[in-house]
Each structure stands twice: as C-alpha cells, then as structure tokens.
Amino acid sequence: MTTNQDAPVIDREISLIFQGDWGQANLHRICGWLAQELGDRCAPGSRFGIWSGRGGADAVHAVLAHDVDAALLTPVAAAAGLPAGTGPLAVAGAGRLRALGTLPQRDRLVTCVDAALGVSRMSELAELLPALRIATSPDDGVNLIGAAAHRQLEAIGVSAARLDEAGGGFVYSERPFPAIAAFRDGTANVLIHEAIMTPAWQRVTERKEVTYLDVDPAVTEAFARWHWPTATVPAGYLPGLAHDLTALEFSDFLLVCREDLPDDIAALIAWCLVCTRQALEVQYRHLPADRSPVTYPLDPRAIATAPIPLHPAAEETYSALGDGADASGALMWA
Known part of the structure; x- marks a missing residue:
C-alpha cells in the first residue's frame, strides 16, 4: 500500500460494507463512487456493499454495532460535540469512532413562516401555539433534522408537548421535500428544514408571501452547548430573502468508521x-x-478535516497527498 499519488493497490480480497442514505440521494452516490474506486484497486474477488440508511444517528449506531464498516452522516455539525461527550450523536462507545474524511456541501437549517402569521422574530412563535402547523422531520433519535428542529423550538418555548396541548401540531416527513411541499401548499405555516440549494426551496413563495426568521439568541446558546454553530444564508439565495439570514449550520457529509x-x-x-x-x-x-x-470543486484540504479524530492511516495519507493530483482517469459522466 502506498500513500503517494501513484495509484495504490490492496493485493488481497477484501469485503467492505458502506451505509448511505435511502437510496436516491447524495450519500448513496458517494458510497457508489467509493465502492467502484476501491474495487478498481483491490484484488479480484473483493466485494463491496451499500446498505440503505437515513444519514443520521443510524450511521453511528451501524458502525459501532459492526453492522457496516463505514457510514455517511450529515450534517458534520452534529458530530462537533462528540469529543466533549455532548450533542445528538453522543452515545456509548462513540470514542471508538474515527473519521475517514468530509465531503463539503453548503447547507443551512432554515426557518420560514407564512407571512400571514405576522411574526418577525423566532421567539414570537411561542405566542401563537394554537395556530402553528410546523413542517419538519421527527425527533426520533435518528433523524438529525428533527433533532435540530426540535431543540431549536424548545429553546424558544415551543416544545412538542406544549404545542400539542395548545392545539397546534407538526407535519412530519423523513426527507425535506414533502415538508417543503406541505408548507408551499398551505398544509403547514412554519417550515424548518435543510437542502436549501434544491429547486423545491425556490418554490416556497409561489402561493404566498413568506418570512425568514433569524436564529434567536436562545437557540444560539442551546446549540453552543452542543458545539453546533450558526452560519449565514446570503440575501437573495432564497426567494424573497432580503437580508443575510442567520441559520443553523447544516453543511457537509462525514464518513465515519471504527478505530x-x-x-x-x-x-x-x-x-x-x-x-x-x-x-x-x-x-x-x-x-x-x-x-x-x-460543493465543487472538492477541496482536498477540506476533505481531510473532521470534528472527531481521523483514522491514523487516513490522516497519514492526507498529509502525504497534500492537495493531491487527480487520478480519476476517463470519467463516466464527463
């Protein structure tokens, strides 16, 4: 095995299982890319599998349980508290996790409301509980969108229990697009979700005016305890967004394995x-x-970063490669 830019090989058969997303999104595509590239450089007879997953805490659970060898999760910010033993991924045995690398992807968890609600600050939602129909993902111990959305809501006094008691409610979906559609079509009047680069977000103003809500200071404080930062969505990036918006960081895909x-x-x-x-x-x-x-072009220096320790062999490889000349060869999709 070499760590220079000449094509390395593993001269024995290996069997490796990755875990991605549900099957049609970016994590699965990354797994397929890596499986093919590894397969080209391992002994004949090597086998590579991709399990469907949810891209959340299930990635950590599957790796620690030895169900898979490596798994992808998003956002990377969810893992930032692991060294301190905090955050939504802080589970028993998490110290055995190692990072293999990070795939850069710019995203934010954005809170958007029907302008008819008449709110301009996130904290004002707590005064409108009976009227709220919030489209987001469930906080079920796996979905990290749901975990972040519910922590944000609780920080401003909108717990699931209080919302239910007041007569408000949630419109839950595992993935962003049903939630965005529910908000656009009027089934929900609050949207808390990610994947802001997708066309679905460009349609949220088709049938109504909307207001984007900056992260409340109480939310910033709650997420700081998880070492989870905020970030900016620039004015104009979303339809009707007239100012730079402060939102929760929701970027990047983290590839994890065991030590x-x-x-x-x-x-x-x-x-x-x-x-x-x-x-x-x-x-x-x-x-x-x-x-x-x-986010392209992919930056080798960014790939070599992670909020948890890198696997030592991966870290050594990154150090040797530096910016790394590309060795992709003839590209299937060029």
Whole structure:
C-alpha cells in the first residue's frame, strides 16, 4: 500500500460494507463512487456493499454495532460535540469512532413562516401555539433534522408537548421535500428544514408571501452547548430573502468508521477521496456550484478535516497527498 499519488493497490480480497442514505440521494452516490474506486484497486474477488440508511444517528449506531464498516452522516455539525461527550450523536462507545474524511456541501437549517402569521422574530412563535402547523422531520433519535428542529423550538418555548396541548401540531416527513411541499401548499405555516440549494426551496413563495426568521439568541446558546454553530444564508439565495439570514449550520457529509478499520483500507479510502474526486464532481457539474448538493470543486484540504479524530492511516495519507493530483482517469459522466 502506498500513500503517494501513484495509484495504490490492496493485493488481497477484501469485503467492505458502506451505509448511505435511502437510496436516491447524495450519500448513496458517494458510497457508489467509493465502492467502484476501491474495487478498481483491490484484488479480484473483493466485494463491496451499500446498505440503505437515513444519514443520521443510524450511521453511528451501524458502525459501532459492526453492522457496516463505514457510514455517511450529515450534517458534520452534529458530530462537533462528540469529543466533549455532548450533542445528538453522543452515545456509548462513540470514542471508538474515527473519521475517514468530509465531503463539503453548503447547507443551512432554515426557518420560514407564512407571512400571514405576522411574526418577525423566532421567539414570537411561542405566542401563537394554537395556530402553528410546523413542517419538519421527527425527533426520533435518528433523524438529525428533527433533532435540530426540535431543540431549536424548545429553546424558544415551543416544545412538542406544549404545542400539542395548545392545539397546534407538526407535519412530519423523513426527507425535506414533502415538508417543503406541505408548507408551499398551505398544509403547514412554519417550515424548518435543510437542502436549501434544491429547486423545491425556490418554490416556497409561489402561493404566498413568506418570512425568514433569524436564529434567536436562545437557540444560539442551546446549540453552543452542543458545539453546533450558526452560519449565514446570503440575501437573495432564497426567494424573497432580503437580508443575510442567520441559520443553523447544516453543511457537509462525514464518513465515519471504527478505530479498528484496517490501515490499508482506511488509507485507500482517503486516497480515493482526494485523488479520484473528479469522478464524483463530474456528476454535479450540470448544476451551478452554489446550487449543487455537493460543493465543487472538492477541496482536498477540506476533505481531510473532521470534528472527531481521523483514522491514523487516513490522516497519514492526507498529509502525504497534500492537495493531491487527480487520478480519476476517463470519467463516466464527463
């Protein structure tokens, strides 16, 4: 096994299981890319599988349970509290997790309301509980959108129990697009979700005026205890957004494994992440870079970062590669 920019090989058969998303989104595409690139550089007879997952806390659970060898989750901010033992991913045994790399993707968790509610600050939602129909994801111990949305709501006094008692309610969906549609069509009058680069978000103003709510100071404080930062959505990025919006950071895909993943496999994955990155990038270049669900061009220095310790062999590989010349060869989607 080498860590230079010459194509490395593993001269034995290996079997490796990745976990991605439900099957049609970015995490699965990343798993497929890596499986093919690793397969090209391992002994004949090597096998690679991709399990469907949800891209949330289930990634951590599956890796720690030895159900899979590596898994992707998003956002990376959800893992920022792990070194301190806090946050939505702080589970028993999390100290055995290691990062293999980060795939950059710019996203935010945005709170948007029907302008007819007449609110301009997030804290004002607590005064309108009977009227609220909030479209987001469930807080079920796995979905990190739901975990973040509910923590945000609780910080401003809108707990699920209080909302239910007052006669308000939630419109839940696992993925963003049913929730965005429910808000656009009027089933919900509050939307808390991510995937803001997608066309669905550009349609939220088709049938009504909307107001985007900046993160409340109480929310910032609650998430600081999870080491989870806020970030900006620039004015004009979303329809009707007239000011730079402060929202919860919801960027990037984190690839995690256990500390016992063999060194040569960890090193080869890191090499592929850097040196075959164009094979992934090219699948998104039909989209403007700032509207792509994978931010390109992929930055090798960003790939080599993580909020938890890198697998030592991956870290060594990144150090040796630096900016890493691309070795993708003939690209399927070029």
